Amino acid sequence: MGLSFSSEPPTLALIVDPVQAEREEYAAYFMQHGIRTVQATDGLHGIAKAASQLPDVIAVDLGVPDRDIIDMCLRLKREDSTKHIPIVGLSSVCKVDEFGRAMRAGCVSVLLKPCTPEELLQEIRRVLSLR
Secondary structure: OOOOOOOOOOOEEEEEOOOHHHHHHHHHHHHHOOOEEEEEOOHHHHHHHHHHHOOOEEEEEOOOOHHHHHHHHHHHHHOOOOOOOOEEEEEOOOOHHHHHHHHHHOEEEEEEOOOOHHHHHHHHHHHHHOO
Protein backbone atom coordinates (compact mmCIF):
# COMPACT_ATOMS: atom_id res chain seq x y z
CA MET A 1 0.00 0.00 0.00
CA GLY A 2 1.55 3.31 -1.09
CA LEU A 3 1.45 6.61 0.70
CA SER A 4 -0.74 9.30 -0.75
CA PHE A 5 0.10 12.93 -0.42
CA SER A 6 -2.31 15.76 -1.00
CA SER A 7 -1.13 18.67 -3.11
CA GLU A 8 -3.59 20.87 -1.26
CA PRO A 9 -2.03 22.95 1.52
CA PRO A 10 -3.64 22.50 4.96
CA THR A 11 -6.56 24.75 5.80
CA LEU A 12 -5.61 28.01 7.51
CA ALA A 13 -8.04 29.53 10.03
CA LEU A 14 -7.78 33.01 11.54
CA ILE A 15 -9.15 33.15 15.10
CA VAL A 16 -10.07 36.64 16.33
CA ASP A 17 -10.87 36.69 20.04
CA PRO A 18 -9.78 39.05 22.84
CA VAL A 19 -9.43 36.12 25.28
CA GLN A 20 -6.06 34.41 24.87
CA ALA A 21 -7.17 31.16 26.54
CA GLU A 22 -10.06 30.75 24.09
CA ARG A 23 -7.88 31.47 21.05
CA GLU A 24 -5.31 28.95 22.24
CA GLU A 25 -7.94 26.30 23.01
CA TYR A 26 -9.38 26.56 19.48
CA ALA A 27 -5.89 26.67 17.92
CA ALA A 28 -4.69 23.56 19.78
CA TYR A 29 -7.81 21.60 18.83
CA PHE A 30 -7.62 22.69 15.19
CA MET A 31 -3.95 21.73 14.99
CA GLN A 32 -4.83 18.22 16.18
CA HIS A 33 -7.24 18.03 13.24
CA GLY A 34 -4.87 19.29 10.56
CA ILE A 35 -5.89 22.95 10.48
CA ARG A 36 -3.23 25.61 10.87
CA THR A 37 -4.17 28.79 12.70
CA VAL A 38 -3.16 32.40 13.08
CA GLN A 39 -4.56 34.52 15.86
CA ALA A 40 -5.61 38.11 16.44
CA THR A 41 -6.84 39.88 19.56
CA ASP A 42 -9.11 42.49 17.96
CA GLY A 43 -10.51 43.80 14.71
CA LEU A 44 -7.49 45.85 13.66
CA HIS A 45 -5.14 42.92 14.16
CA GLY A 46 -7.69 40.68 12.45
CA ILE A 47 -7.70 42.87 9.34
CA ALA A 48 -3.89 42.88 9.21
CA LYS A 49 -3.65 39.09 9.68
CA ALA A 50 -6.37 38.41 7.11
CA ALA A 51 -4.68 40.64 4.53
CA SER A 52 -1.20 39.20 5.08
CA GLN A 53 -2.08 35.52 5.64
CA LEU A 54 -5.23 35.14 3.46
CA PRO A 55 -6.79 32.42 5.62
CA ASP A 56 -9.37 29.98 4.27
CA VAL A 57 -11.82 30.90 7.02
CA ILE A 58 -12.12 33.41 9.87
CA ALA A 59 -13.73 32.74 13.27
CA VAL A 60 -14.56 35.91 15.23
CA ASP A 61 -15.85 36.53 18.71
CA LEU A 62 -18.59 39.11 18.18
CA GLY A 63 -18.33 40.32 21.79
CA VAL A 64 -16.40 43.21 23.24
CA PRO A 65 -15.26 45.40 21.59
CA ASP A 66 -18.34 44.78 19.43
CA ARG A 67 -18.09 47.72 17.04
CA ASP A 68 -14.45 46.89 16.26
CA ILE A 69 -15.32 43.36 15.13
CA ILE A 70 -18.31 44.43 13.02
CA ASP A 71 -16.11 47.05 11.33
CA MET A 72 -13.48 44.37 10.71
CA CYS A 73 -16.02 42.11 8.99
CA LEU A 74 -17.35 44.96 6.84
CA ARG A 75 -13.85 46.03 5.78
CA LEU A 76 -12.79 42.48 4.91
CA LYS A 77 -15.89 42.00 2.76
CA ARG A 78 -15.14 45.23 0.82
CA GLU A 79 -11.56 44.22 -0.08
CA ASP A 80 -11.04 42.18 -3.25
CA SER A 81 -8.29 40.09 -1.63
CA THR A 82 -10.40 39.06 1.40
CA LYS A 83 -14.06 39.30 0.40
CA HIS A 84 -14.19 35.59 -0.53
CA ILE A 85 -13.10 34.43 2.96
CA PRO A 86 -16.04 33.05 4.96
CA ILE A 87 -16.46 34.52 8.44
CA VAL A 88 -18.03 32.49 11.26
CA GLY A 89 -19.21 34.58 14.20
CA LEU A 90 -19.31 33.48 17.83
CA SER A 91 -21.69 35.24 20.20
CA SER A 92 -22.73 34.83 23.81
CA VAL A 93 -25.78 37.02 23.16
CA CYS A 94 -28.88 35.25 21.87
CA LYS A 95 -30.67 38.20 20.28
CA VAL A 96 -32.13 38.43 16.79
CA ASP A 97 -30.61 41.87 16.20
CA GLU A 98 -27.13 40.55 17.14
CA PHE A 99 -27.41 37.77 14.57
CA GLY A 100 -28.81 40.16 11.96
CA ARG A 101 -25.99 42.65 12.49
CA ALA A 102 -23.38 39.89 12.16
CA MET A 103 -24.94 38.53 8.98
CA ARG A 104 -25.22 42.02 7.44
CA ALA A 105 -21.54 42.58 8.29
CA GLY A 106 -20.57 39.48 6.29
CA CYS A 107 -20.70 36.50 8.64
CA VAL A 108 -21.93 33.33 6.93
CA SER A 109 -23.11 31.89 10.24
CA VAL A 110 -23.16 32.64 13.96
CA LEU A 111 -22.65 30.07 16.72
CA LEU A 112 -23.71 30.62 20.30
CA LYS A 113 -21.07 30.64 23.02
CA PRO A 114 -20.02 28.73 24.88
CA CYS A 115 -18.96 26.95 21.72
CA THR A 116 -16.70 23.93 21.99
CA PRO A 117 -13.73 23.64 19.65
CA GLU A 118 -15.42 20.57 18.12
CA GLU A 119 -18.59 22.55 17.34
CA LEU A 120 -16.58 25.37 15.76
CA LEU A 121 -14.52 22.92 13.72
CA GLN A 122 -17.69 21.23 12.44
CA GLU A 123 -19.11 24.59 11.38
CA ILE A 124 -15.84 25.60 9.68
CA ARG A 125 -15.81 22.34 7.74
CA ARG A 126 -19.46 22.84 6.77
CA VAL A 127 -18.82 26.39 5.59
CA LEU A 128 -15.70 25.44 3.63
CA SER A 129 -17.58 22.61 1.88
CA LEU A 130 -20.07 25.16 0.53
CA ARG A 131 -17.42 27.13 -1.37
